[in-house]
Amino acid sequence: MKITNDKTENRQMYLTIEVEPEEVEESMEAAYKELVKKTRIPGFRKGKAPRNIFERYLGRESLLEEAVNDMLPKVYEKAVEEHKIEAIAQPEFEIEKLDPMVLKATVPLRPVVELGDYKSLKVEMEKVDITDEKIDAVMDQLRHQWATWEPVEDRAVEFNDLLVMDVVGVVDEKEMLNQKAAQYQVVEGQTFPLPGFSEQLVGLKPGEEKEIGMDYPADFSDEELAGKHIVFTVKAVEIKQEVLPEVSDEFAKTVSAEFENLQELKDRIYKDMKDRAEQQVKANFEEEVIHSLADISKVEFPPIMVVSETNRILNQQFQRGNQSLEDYLKSANKTEEQLREDLKPSAEHRVIHSLVLGKVADDEKIEVTDAEIDAEIEEMTKNSNEKKEELVKFLNEPQMRESISRTILTRKTVEKLTEYAAVEKKAELSEASNEEKPADETEDEAKTKPAKARKKKKEETE
Numbered sequence: 001m002k003i004t005n006d007k008t009e010n011r012q013m014y015l016t017i018e019v020e021p022e023e024v025e026e027s028m029e030a031a032y033k034e035l036v037k038k039t040r041i042p043g044f045r046k047g048k049a050p051r052n053i054f055e056r057y058l059g060r061e062s063l064l065e066e067a068v069n070d071m072l073p074k075v076y077e078k079a080v081e082e083h084k085i086e087a088i089a090q091p092e093f094e095i096e097k098l099d100p101m102v103l104k105a106t107v108p109l110r111p112v113v114e115l116g117d118y119k120s121l122k123v124e125m126e127k128v129d130i131t132d133e134k135i136d137a138v139m140d141q142l143r144h145q146w147a148t149w150e151p152v153e154d155r156a157v158e159f160n161d162l163l164v165m166d167v168v169g170v171v172d173e174k175e176m177l178n179q180k181a182a183q184y185q186v187v188e189g190q191t192f193p194l195p196g197f198s199e200q201l202v203g204l205k206p207g208e209e210k211e212i213g214m215d216y217p218a219d220f221s222d223e224e225l226a227g228k229h230i231v232f233t234v235k236a237v238e239i240k241q242e243v244l245p246e247v248s249d250e251f252a253k254t255v256s257a258e259f260e261n262l263q264e265l266k267d268r269i270y271k272d273m274k275d276r277a278e279q280q281v282k283a284n285f286e287e288e289v290i291h292s293l294a295d296i297s298k299v300e301f302p303p304i305m306v307v308s309e310t311n312r313i314l315n316q317q318f319q320r321g322n323q324s325l326e327d328y329l330k331s332a333n334k335t336e337e338q339l340r341e342d343l344k345p346s347a348e349h350r351v352i353h354s355l356v357l358g359k360v361a362d363d364e365k366i367e368v369t370d371a372e373i374d375a376e377i378e379e380m381t382k383n384s385n386e387k388k389e390e391l392v393k394f395l396n397e398p399q400m401r402e403s404i405s406r407t408i409l410t411r412k413t414v415e416k417l418t419e420y421a422a423v424e425k426k427a428e429l430s431e432a433s434n435e436e437k438p439a440d441e442t443e444d445e446a447k448t449k450p451a452k453a454r455k456k457k458k459e460e461t462e
């Protein structure tokens with residue numbers, strides 16, 4: 001057997017393997033002895049048909065295919081030994097010639113990562129700024145949630161009104177819709193049931209009737225209606241306008257019994273917004289740090305890693321969701337190959353980031369202990385119901401513990417990276433914090449300081 005390394009590129013080794021006729025014959029004889037035991041040939045007891053009869057009955061190709069399958073592990077073992085191959089997956093084999101037998105093999109090699117100077121990497125973190133305007137916007141949303149709708153008289157429909165109407169929809173002389181006292185909020189730019197429908201209702205008065213003709217778009221989701229003309233007959237029954245509650249202590253108590261006054265509600269809004277903003281800023285910062293490191297690093301990996309990551313993305317999207325891959329492809333009018341091509345940039349992005357983080361973890365000698373895995377499992381199951389024991393048992397299975405370990409390792413590695421990248425920024429924040437916080441300020445006072453500052457500012461303005 002002669003094995004030649006034709007070339008190595010894109011972290012793949014391309015081999016040409018020439019198999020001696022004697023080796024082929026040896027494998028074919030072994031294949032014959034195995035197959036003849038399982039094959040019933042007329043005129044012979046099972047396992048007793050001579051090889052020439054067996055080949056005529058099943059065909060030489062069947063025997064040769066079985067022989068090749070028998071040879072491949074031996075071929076691959078010899079290739080690994082001769083060329084000191086560090087493969088990460090099984091190679092792809094292709095039969096180039098049968099006589100003499102020549103095989104082509106493509107072997108995916110271990111990726112190579114050359115990190116940039118991540119210890120000198122600096123990435124600026126966004127500042128969290130929760131303004132009074134943002135708090136007021138949330139307050140407005142709450143007012144809309146707790147608003148009441150009151151009938152109005154002596155005026156026509158305006159945007160944002162709630163119209164009580166009788167509506168009939170006819171397509172091709174067939175009634176598709178017939179509702180009495182349907183409630184519909186007339187919102188400018190509303191796309192339901194069709195774009196422009198809301199605008200046609202403005203100006204209607206109670207008791208008035210109007211016909212509205214519209215066309216469904218050619219690509220409408222319901223194929224039976226796509227491209228067809230519909231006529232809505234609308235009769236206005238009643239008009240209601242939204243009445244927002246006043247911003248007061250009573251309103252705060254209405255939102256939740258845990259708030260005794262308006263300031264407590266605003267404080268909670270501020271805290272929740274700040275917590276969410278800080279989480280998002282942290283996530284964005286970490287992503288930017290990893291991306292920046294990837295940009296200054298050299299990463300080479302075989303294409304099969306992108307294929308594997310694409311498979312993982314598809315499994316995440318469709319195995320746990322309510323929609324199957326087949327249904328999605330049909331609704332998106334795509335083939336699976338087109339979808340995979342769409343996902344390829346994201347898969348490559350994830351592979352590069354994973355390899356970069358793995359190399360940092362190696363260089364920094366970051367490890368995960370059993371105690372850390374146990375603590376993670378405890379955190380994951382602390383709010384579980386009476387089936388907690390079953391869940392803990394499942395998470396303690398070797399495969400799951402390994403998965404949890406990888407998650408913790410990634411988290412610790414990202415934390416280490418961000419420590420390097422944010423050293424100066426953290427120092428500035430710490431100094432600013434020390435300047436603003438009096439030496440005798442308690443922790444509780446520090447937590448409520450933003451709310452107190454806003455209240456003081458308001459009093460000074462008044």
